[in-house]
Structure formats: C-alpha cells, structure tokens
Amino acid sequence: MTLSRKPLKGMRELTPGEKRIEDYVIKRLREAGVAYGFEEYETPVLEPLELFLAKSGSELAVKQSYNFTDKGGRKLIMRPELTPSLARMVAASGELIYPVKWMSFPVCYRYERPQRGRVREFVQFNLDILGVSGLEAELEVFLVLRRIMSSLGASRGQYVIRYSSRKLASGILESCGITEEEMAQAYAVIDKKDKIKPDEWEELVRKTIKDERNADTIIKFASCSDPDVPWLSEAAGGSEAFDEIVRFSGMLKDAGILEAQFDASVVRGLDYYTGIVFEVMDTGGKNRRAICGGGRYDNLVGMFGGQKVTGVGFGLGLLTLDLFLETYDLMPEGISGKHPADIFLAVYSDGERAFAVNFAEKLRDVGISVEIDITGKNLSKQLKIADRKSIGYIVVIGPEEVVSGRITLRNMTSGIETECEVSEVSGILIDRNLCGEAN
RNA sequence: GCGACCGUAGCUUAAGGGUAAAGCACCGGACUGUGGCUCCGGGUAUUGGGAGUUCAAAUCUCCCCGGUUGCCCCA
Numbered sequence: 001m002t003l004s005r006k007p008l009k010g011m012r013e014l015t016p017g018e019k020r021i022e023d024y025v026i027k028r029l030r031e032a033g034v035a036y037g038f039e040e041y042e043t044p045v046l047e048p049l050e051l052f053l054a055k056s057g058s059e060l061a062v063k064q065s066y067n068f069t070d071k072g073g074r075k076l077i078m079r080p081e082l083t084p085s086l087a088r089m090v091a092a093s094g095e096l097i098y099p100v101k102w103m104s105f106p107v108c109y110r111y112e113r114p115q116r117g118r119v120r121e122f123v124q125f126n127l128d129i130l131g132v133s134g135l136e137a138e139l140e141v142f143l144v145l146r147r148i149m150s151s152l153g154a155s156r157g158q159y160v161i162r163y164s165s166r167k168l169a170s171g172i173l174e175s176c177g178i179t180e181e182e183m184a185q186a187y188a189v190i191d192k193k194d195k196i197k198p199d200e201w202e203e204l205v206r207k208t209i210k211d212e213r214n215a216d217t218i219i220k221f222a223s224c225s226d227p228d229v230p231w232l233s234e235a236a237g238g239s240e241a242f243d244e245i246v247r248f249s250g251m252l253k254d255a256g257i258l259e260a261q262f263d264a265s266v267v268r269g270l271d272y273y274t275g276i277v278f279e280v281m282d283t284g285g286k287n288r289r290a291i292c293g294g295g296r297y298d299n300l301v302g303m304f305g306g307q308k309v310t311g312v313g314f315g316l317g318l319l320t321l322d323l324f325l326e327t328y329d330l331m332p333e334g335i336s337g338k339h340p341a342d343i344f345l346a347v348y349s350d351g352e353r354a355f356a357v358n359f360a361e362k363l364r365d366v367g368i369s370v371e372i373d374i375t376g377k378n379l380s381k382q383l384k385i386a387d388r389k390s391i392g393y394i395v396v397i398g399p400e401e402v403v404s405g406r407i408t409l410r411n412m413t414s415g416i417e418t419e420c421e422v423s424e425v426s427g428i429l430i431d432r433n434l435c436g437e438a439n
Numbered sequence: 440g441c442g443a444c445c446g447u448a449g450c451u452u453a454a455g456g457g458u459a460a461a462g463c464a465c466c467g468g469a470c471u472g473u474g475g476c477u478c479c480g481g482g483u484a485u486u487g488g489g490a491g492u493u494c495a496a497a498u499c500u501c502c503c504c505g506g507u508u509g510c511c512c513c514a
Binding site for chain 1: 511
C-alpha cells in the first residue's frame with residue numbers, strides 16, 4: 001500500500017515558489033497596516049466551539065467548520081474566522097490603549113467543498129479598529145483597503161468597495177412590517193441580487209417573501225445604488241441609520257475614495273454586524289467572490305461581560321486576492337523563481353573544499369546568502385545547478401584560486417566577470433545588492 | 440449535501456476495440472577549469488480503483504475514488 005501523494009482535500013500546501021508569492025502579498029498587506037499604525041497579534045487556531053456558536057451564526061460554526069470533541073470531552077473548533085477570538089482577547093485585556101488598531105494573518109478552516117476561490121485551509125488578513133464608535137474608524141479602514149489595492153498594482157475600475165448599512169436595512173425591513181423570522185430570509189435574498197439575473201432575482205424575491213408589498217419594498221431597497229435616491233430618503237429619512245449612511249457617503253467623497261460605492265444589496269453573512277458593512281469585489285466577471293468582507297460590530301466585545309467596546313474590521317482572503325492579482329496580471333515578474341542565495345560557490349575538487357567552506361562562512365557572517373556545492377559533481381554540472389536555481393553570481397574555487405587568493409566573480413545574468421581578491425567579494429556583492437532593486 | 444465536466448509517465452498531451460506513444464522535466468554520459476546550446480543513452484505507467492461486456496479494453500457499460508467548477512455558505 002503506497003501512501004497518498006496528495007494533502008487532504010482543500011488543505012494548504014505551498015512550494016517555495018508559491019510561498020514567495022504569498023510572502024510578497026503578505027509584505028504589502030503588512031506595510032499597508034503599518035502605514036496607519038496597526039500592530040500585529042495572534043490568537044489560537046483551536047477554540048471552544050461555543051465562541052463561534054453565539055457569534056458567527058450556526059451555519060458557519062457547525063455546518064461549515066471543522067469541529068470535534070477532544071480527549072477531555074471538550075467541544076472544539078478549528079477557527080473558521082478570527083473576529084470572535086479578537087473580541088475575546090480585547091475583552092480580557094485590561095490595559096489597552098484605545099483606539100486599538102490590530103492586524104493579523106490567521107490560518108482559518110472551513111469544512112466545505114473546494115472550488116474557485118474557496119479551499120478548506122486558508123490564510124486571511126484581518127484588520128480591526130476597536131473603541132471608536134464614529135465613522136472615522138470606517139473611513140480609515142476604507143483608506144487601508146484602497147492603499148492595499150493600489151500598492152499591489154490594482155487600478156481604480158478593477159475593483160470596487162461596496163458598502164451598505166445593516167442598521168439601515170433592518171430599519172427599512174422592520175418599518176414595513178417584515179417579521180423577525182422573515183428577516184434572515186430577507187437578508188439572504190437581498191444578498192443574492194448581484195449573483196443572478198435581475199428578472200430572476202425579482203422572481204426569487206416574490207417567491208421568498210410572500211407579502212407582495214414587502215417584496216416590492218425589498219426590491220426597491222436592494223436596488224438603491226446611492227443613499228440619496230428619493231425613494232430611500234422617503235422611506236428612511238430622519239432615521240439615525242439614514243443620516244449615518246448619508247454622512248459616511250459624504251466623508252468618502254471628501255476623502256476622494258472614489259472606488260467606494262453605496263449598494264444596498266450588500267449584506268454580509270456574519271450575524272454580529274451592527275452598522276456599516278462592506279466588501280471588496282473584482283469588477284470583472286471572472287472572480288465573483290468578495291476579496292474582502294467586513295463591517296462594524298459594536299456588541300461583540302460586550303458579550304464577554306465587562307464594558308462595551310465598539311469595533312470595525314475586515315477579513316481579506318489571500319486566495320481571493322491572488323486570483324484577482326492573477327486575473328489582472330499584477331504579480332511581479334519572476335517573483336516565484338527568485339532564489340534566496342546571492343552567490344554560488346563551485347568547488348573544483350575536494351582539495352579546495354575546506355578553503356571554499358571557510359570562504360562561504362566569512363560571506364555569511366556579513367549577511368550574504370551563499371550556496372556552496374555539496375554534490376561533488378563536475379564543474380559543468382555544478383554551474384548548471386546554479387544557473388537553474390537563478391543564483392545571481394558564481395565563483396569557482398579551484399587550486400589556482402587557493403594559491404593566488406584571487407577569484408573571478410561572474411554575474412550570471414550579464415555574463416560579466418570581475419577578477420578580485422577573495423577579501424573583496426563581500427564588499428562588491430553588498431554594494432551591488434544595495435544598488436539593485438529591493439523587494 | 441446536490442449538479443456538471445474531467446482522470447493515460449513528474450508535467451502537457453497522443454493512441455477512440457488489436458505491441459501504451461511523444462514533447463518537456465528528470466537521471467547518466469560526451470565533460471574534473473566554467474551555466475543557458477548541442478549530441479548520445481535511460482521510460483520512470485497496475486492508463487485513478489474495482490467489476491462487467493469481449494478472443495482482445497486506455498478505448499464500451501456500471502459502481503467507487505479523486506480533481507475542476509457551479510449551488511448551499513462564505514475570506
């Protein structure tokens with residue numbers, strides 16, 4: 001019986017080339033967070049099931065998660081998302097300086113069928129602001145999102161930040177008499193709007209919401225693409241939620257965030273959102289899933305007892321982001337093939353090995369990444385290996401070099417050779433690396 | 440959980456009832472003082488698994504497994 005060569009269904013397995021791509025994206029995300037003063041934190045992968053039962057919704061916590069009973073009889077879950085853990089951590093921390101601005105790169109798990117943009121083990125980027133109840137928090141989060149997208153090379157028009165308000169939606173639905181139990185159904189059907197054809201969607205709404213007038217209200221509401229449309233101001237004018245969304249829309253315009261668009265059909269799936277909700281979508285037809293989803297959750301931290309702490313944040317899927325970057329050809333050229341070693345030392349024969357190893361150690365001492373031959377193959381083969389690993393420089397260490405102390409440094413890209421003393425190599429490499437592009 | 444499509448060498452594919460084949464990759468050599476090029480040699484396969492039809496199955500049928508993708512749900 002031979003062992004399977006595949007990892008478990010949907011589990012994450014990255015080759016060094018794939019890992020380099022992920023590292024590049026993570027670096028950009030982290031830089032964007034740091035630019036606004038966000039700090040990094042971590043929480044456990046394994047959590048008590050109850051943490052997610054109450055807060056994420058049972059669909060996610062039970063049906064779509066890896067959960068099990070451990071040897072001590074405790075019901076556990078592999079986290080399907082991060083926010084409840086963050087809320088607990090904040091609730092438990094005594095001496096935080098608000099506003100808390102934190103970010104993390106959690107590996108999360110969902111028990112679902114893998115498909116485009118969806119796997120069972122995935123990394124996302126979470127960024128949250130806690131302790132700010134004003135819309136300035138939402139605005140800053142939107143600014144971070146725009147910076148992320150532009151730093152990765154996305155241009156306006158390739159993506160859109162769609163936003164709406166849970167408070168506004170629930171207010172409209174309640175005021176027209178939609179019952180508590182219809183509410184979840186109503187959200188679900190509103191969320192469908194952009195996923196199917198307009199006439200099919202209307203049909204679905206009428207089929208789901210029996211009362212004709214309520215169905216009309218839902219159709220009219222979900223079709224609002226500006227908070228200022230007459231129908232909406234008539235239906236919700238004067239309410240706190242309406243004032244808020246109008247004000248936020250104005251703040252976004254003032255800040256020049258033109259990629260943000262109000263869209264009342266944005267709902268987001270998580271149960272704990274209380275205010276503005278938003279998502280980043282590819283505007284093209286190829287990637288139909290949100291790259292990022294988030295919103296305001298003002299009651300989450302308070303559920304742990306103690307004081308109420310407001311929050312706004314998002315989760316951004318690295319996989320959906322990758323698909324976006326691939327779609328628009330935004331991955332930097334050659335990034336997956338870039339080998340870490342700066343220089344390759346070819347060893348002519350075993351007689352020079354001790355000399356070469358010592359030389360390599362000296363280079364490493366000053367921060368140069370060195371790969372030295374350890375195969376003992378002939379020179380031609382050694383150089384072929386260095387070439388195929390795309391290592392930038394090579395040096396051959398043979399009897400002549402050992403005797404003279406002079407070596408020939410070859411740039412493998414240009415083919416240019418530089419003859420110099422062994423002691424000069426590190427200086428030359430460091431100078432050139434500083435001049436080269438730093439990624 | 441439901442549906443559609445697809446499974447042949449490490450990868451991409453060919454053979455559509457009659458000897459499993461090619462390119463790339465890989466390994467060895469020409470070649471122990473210089474990589475990308477060239478030449479020579481090597482096939483690495485239970486054709487995803489099992490059953491059935493047939494003198495004969497990679498090929499036809501059925502079941503299972505796996506992959507991709509859509510739905511549910513969502514990063």
